[in-house]
Amino acid sequence: METFKLKIDDRQINAGGGDTVLQAALKAGIYIPNLCYDPRLAPYGGCRMCIVEIEGTRGFPAACTTRASDGMVVKTYGPQLDRLRLDTLELLLSDHPTDCLTCPGNQRCELQKVASFLGYNQRSLKPRKSDHPIDDSNPFFNLDRNYCVLCARCVRTCDEVTGINAIELINRGDESRVSTFAGSRLAESECRSCGECMVSCPVGAIHAKNSPVATEETATICPYCGVGCGIYLGTRQGKIVSVRGNEASPSNRGSLCVKGRFGINEFVHHSERLKSPRVKKEGGFESAEWEEALRIAGDKLSGYKPEEVAVIASAKATNEDNYVLQKFTRAVLGTNNIDHCARL
Amino acid sequence: MGLNSLRKESIHEWNEVLNPSRPQIFVGMSTCGEASGVVAVNKAIQDGLEEHGIDAVVNKTGCLGICYCEPLVDIIKPGKPRISYRSVEKTNVSGLLKDYILDDNPRPDLALGAWGQEFKGIPDLFELDFMKFQVRIALRNAGVINPENFSHYLARGGYQGFEKALDMDPEEIIAEIEKAGLRGRGGAGFPTGMKWKLCRKSRNFPKYLICNADEGDPGAFMDRSLLESDPHSVLEGMLIGAYAIGCSRGFIYIRAEYPLAIKRLKIALEHMKRHHLLGENILGSGFSFDIEIREGAGAFVCGEETALMKSIEGQRGTPYSRPPFPAQAGLWGKPTNINNVETWANVPVILEKGAGWFNRHGTEKSKGTKTFALAGKVNNTGLIEVPMGMTLEKIVYAIGGGVCDGKELKAVQTGGPAGGCLPLAKLGLTVDYESLAEAGSIMGSGGMIVLDEDDSMLETARYFLAFIQEESCGKCVPCRTGTRQMLAILDTFIKGRGKPQDIETLLSLGDSIKKTSLCGLGQAAPNPVLTTINYFRGEYEKGINPKLLRAKAHQ
Ligand SMILES: Cc1cc2nc3c(=O)[nH]c(=O)nc-3n(C[C@H](O)[C@H](O)[C@H](O)COP(=O)(O)O)c2cc1C
Numbered sequence A: 001m002e003t004f005k006l007k008i009d010d011r012q013i014n015a016g017g018g019d020t021v022l023q024a025a026l027k028a029g030i031y032i033p034n035l036c037y038d039p040r041l042a043p044y045g046g047c048r049m050c051i052v053e054i055e056g057t058r059g060f061p062a063a064c065t066t067r068a069s070d071g072m073v074v075k076t077y078g079p080q081l082d083r084l085r086l087d088t089l090e091l092l093l094s095d096h097p098t099d100c101l102t103c104p105g106n107q108r109c110e111l112q113k114v115a116s117f118l119g120y121n122q123r124s125l126k127p128r129k130s131d132h133p134i135d136d137s138n139p140f141f142n143l144d145r146n147y148c149v150l151c152a153r154c155v156r157t158c159d160e161v162t163g164i165n166a167i168e169l170i171n172r173g174d175e176s177r178v179s180t181f182a183g184s185r186l187a188e189s190e191c192r193s194c195g196e197c198m199v200s201c202p203v204g205a206i207h208a209k210n211s212p213v214a215t216e217e218t219a220t221i222c223p224y225c226g227v228g229c230g231i232y233l234g235t236r237q238g239k240i241v242s243v244r245g246n247e248a249s250p251s252n253r254g255s256l257c258v259k260g261r262f263g264i265n266e267f268v269h270h271s272e273r274l275k276s277p278r279v280k281k282e283g284g285f286e287s288a289e290w291e292e293a294l295r296i297a298g299d300k301l302s303g304y305k306p307e308e309v310a311v312i313a314s315a316k317a318t319n320e321d322n323y324v325l326q327k328f329t330r331a332v333l334g335t336n337n338i339d340h341c342a343r344l
Numbered sequence B: 001m002g003l004n005s006l007r008k009e010s011i012h013e014w015n016e017v018l019n020p021s022r023p024q025i026f027v028g029m030s031t032c033g034e035a036s037g038v039v040a041v042n043k044a045i046q047d048g049l050e051e052h053g054i055d056a057v058v059n060k061t062g063c064l065g066i067c068y069c070e071p072l073v074d075i076i077k078p079g080k081p082r083i084s085y086r087s088v089e090k091t092n093v094s095g096l097l098k099d100y101i102l103d104d105n106p107r108p109d110l111a112l113g114a115w116g117q118e119f120k121g122i123p124d125l126f127e128l129d130f131m132k133f134q135v136r137i138a139l140r141n142a143g144v145i146n147p148e149n150f151s152h153y154l155a156r157g158g159y160q161g162f163e164k165a166l167d168m169d170p171e172e173i174i175a176e177i178e179k180a181g182l183r184g185r186g187g188a189g190f191p192t193g194m195k196w197k198l199c200r201k202s203r204n205f206p207k208y209l210i211c212n213a214d215e216g217d218p219g220a221f222m223d224r225s226l227l228e229s230d231p232h233s234v235l236e237g238m239l240i241g242a243y244a245i246g247c248s249r250g251f252i253y254i255r256a257e258y259p260l261a262i263k264r265l266k267i268a269l270e271h272m273k274r275h276h277l278l279g280e281n282i283l284g285s286g287f288s289f290d291i292e293i294r295e296g297a298g299a300f301v302c303g304e305e306t307a308l309m310k311s312i313e314g315q316r317g318t319p320y321s322r323p324p325f326p327a328q329a330g331l332w333g334k335p336t337n338i339n340n341v342e343t344w345a346n347v348p349v350i351l352e353k354g355a356g357w358f359n360r361h362g363t364e365k366s367k368g369t370k371t372f373a374l375a376g377k378v379n380n381t382g383l384i385e386v387p388m389g390m391t392l393e394k395i396v397y398a399i400g401g402g403v404c405d406g407k408e409l410k411a412v413q414t415g416g417p418a419g420g421c422l423p424l425a426k427l428g429l430t431v432d433y434e435s436l437a438e439a440g441s442i443m444g445s446g447g448m449i450v451l452d453e454d455d456s457m458l459e460t461a462r463y464f465l466a467f468i469q470e471e472s473c474g475k476c477v478p479c480r481t482g483t484r485q486m487l488a489i490l491d492t493f494i495k496g497r498g499k500p501q502d503i504e505t506l507l508s509l510g511d512s513i514k515k516t517s518l519c520g521l522g523q524a525a526p527n528p529v530l531t532t533i534n535y536f537r538g539e540y541e542k543g544i545n546p547k548l549l550r551a552k553a554h555q
């Protein structure tokens, strides 16, 4: 990759071919306030928080929609920039509730981060009351439009990352809002409940229904299917309370499906979860050790002719496990009777 | 495979109109005419001809721009000049037909003017104040020919520019447009030749061409009138541009609220197809090009070029940041050249008559002419085309006939919703891109509204700001929320409850919105408020809550 140098706030920075000014700055540890930027999405330029000054360029371009280039000289702060950003923030907050403590986005909110970075400390414009009903039809997350900053990250994620396009912005101007097709509730829409939009939402507008804050995180692999998405399991008091996609994992780059994102804690801690093999004895199942279970299975299988046996593989197993299983079926059991469930 | 023989026939046909063997009647049938009752007049003409047993040809024509005299009907009798009759009503049609066509009384009482000469007490149309200061280049055929008749366009020099272009190198054509100094008429005044050159340079194919006919400014109707009156002038311009740049597909993005313009464009496109001016291997030159009409759903922001392209692609019409410019990556990521209706209409004439002829008109930096929709409290309202550099004063007083009812002029609003209000003191200003911008307004697409002493500047600013606020796409914060906040503050002044410090709030908020908005809509949104504060601060001060003023005095 071609690399070059540019100057941001008097620091020499290295940047790569496709980097925007915002990306180059963030990589170098220089924070520029931003809200509608998500590294997974195409540049948007809606929130106008990331405006900068660039030598030789008129006005105040947005860092997230401006390509970095060799020799560029960028300023990210200054009296004029600070004032303009505060005005924009002030406008944004005049459309936003201020009950941060009771907001599900509290402490994770990028708007709070921007506001504290800019030293916002008093409301001077008249706020607008909004009372959109909360869409709580989805089993895993709620959509509360009253907190929405219209950054369109959810909409763009559902398009650019998941390809589902379940949601879109409708209406115009300050009547704009996030909507499903024909305005149905999320549960009745095309939405697959993957929660990708929720992850991208910078504020509390799309929030998980039940999300205690984890005290510890462990990197692991999602147990649900052969894709093997990298995840972080968040735990608290010995229990899994959250799941987060691992952006560094090559198989999912942070994305997850509904099962991985919302289905792990429940089944891991479920009272009826199977934790050991079970063997049928005198009409009922009983827990057994692996050794015993395998011996019984082996003994019984030896009693059948190949054409009397069939094997069903599982999509929950890895590709490698499924490969071994079909090898075992064909080479050891001597039959082609192998199929798979192809669903979870 | 040229158009020569067809042109010869067309000239013949056109001469038969100008020096007819039987009377020719032209009825001004465009949307403005329709609004003033021309459909009923047209019917009355048919009835009248039958009633009196007159054998005459009835033609439609477009709009001469003389709105204050609509409906307009022209009559050409054998051996006589074309006479335009003003404010024709269905009740006086029969009498007029009988008096003039049968009894040879041209009825000077009903006439507006005779074309090119004084005639029996009827003044020369082009010597009327409204007409004599105009230079009609883009509007050269408007109200003259039948826009649905290809021969008429051809006979008046149509497609000569294009045929000339086909004999030139594309680079030569672009150089000619550059030399002419043509600048975009859609608002920003970007040099057209330079735009074409950028797009031509790109090695990415296919390339697209767009005619921007969205015309969303309230009160603006230049583009509609032009398309209704002379669609081929725009289409020929597009053809020349496509050939020069190397585009293979063109789009006309036109608002769906312009049904008559769409109908006439469709008819004109049919003519072009029939005469090998569209499709594969145009006129045997090896150059192929097609034009499609795309109807917009009536969002002002879709006139902004990036939003317009999104809309053509079938997406939500919201702007995005440039670069990349359309010339680099536009429609479907391909190089795209977009120009305004009026820009396109100027192109054929430049090719036909040469850059030197064109750039004789105008100022040092703003060449040629500009059309304006002159409206408001002015005696002669209408669509005018004047050389760049004419003063506002001349437009309002000489062409517009001054302010209605002898009132005092207070301000002239130019540039549409993104423009500004210029006070009496600025009337000496010349109308060109630079001067208007310096005074805090813009040329825009050509709205010009005259305000008199009774008009409130606050209400005027509110009208435009409210429009912009409704039309903001909502993508970026300053425009989406800022315009609403400004409007709310402005309303307190209108109600006489303004806070003294809020004049400053409006100024600083306006400044921020201009500097931080994503697209031209937001960047210009505060202009109506900022210019009225600048020039009419007193009216804002009158809107301050008197109690608050007293409280302040006590402090
Ligand atoms: C909010 C907004 C609305 C616009 N509307 C129009 C329009 O209706 N017609 C038009 O020709 N240009 C319009 N423009 C300008 C276009 O973006 C573009 O500059 C123009 O079509 C380029 O053509 P020109 O170079 O021939 O002027 C608009 C721009 C903005 C910012």
Ligand code: SF4
Residues within 6 Å of the ligand: A157, A158, A162, A164, A165, A166, A167, A190, A191, A192, A193, A194, A195, A196, A197, A198
């Ligand atoms: S949960 Fe997934 S499918 Fe549903 S709206 Fe969000 S991103 Fe789209």
Ligand code: SF4
Residues within 6 Å of the ligand: A147, A148, A149, A150, A151, A152, A153, A154, A155, A178, A197, A200, A201, A202, A203, A205, A206
């Ligand atoms: S719901 Fe969240 S992600 Fe979607 S537009 Fe609103 S703030 Fe942005």
Ligand code: SF4
Residues within 6 Å of the ligand: B301, B318, B319, B471, B472, B473, B474, B475, B476, B477, B479, B480, B517, B518, B519, B520, B521, B522, B523
């Ligand atoms: S300035 Fe207004 S119209 Fe333009 S992108 Fe922003 S919100 Fe949309």
Ligand code: FES
Residues within 6 Å of the ligand: A033, A034, A035, A036, A037, A044, A045, A046, A047, A048, A049, A050, A051, A062, A063, A064, A065
């Ligand atoms: S992060 Fe750049 S405009 Fe929102």
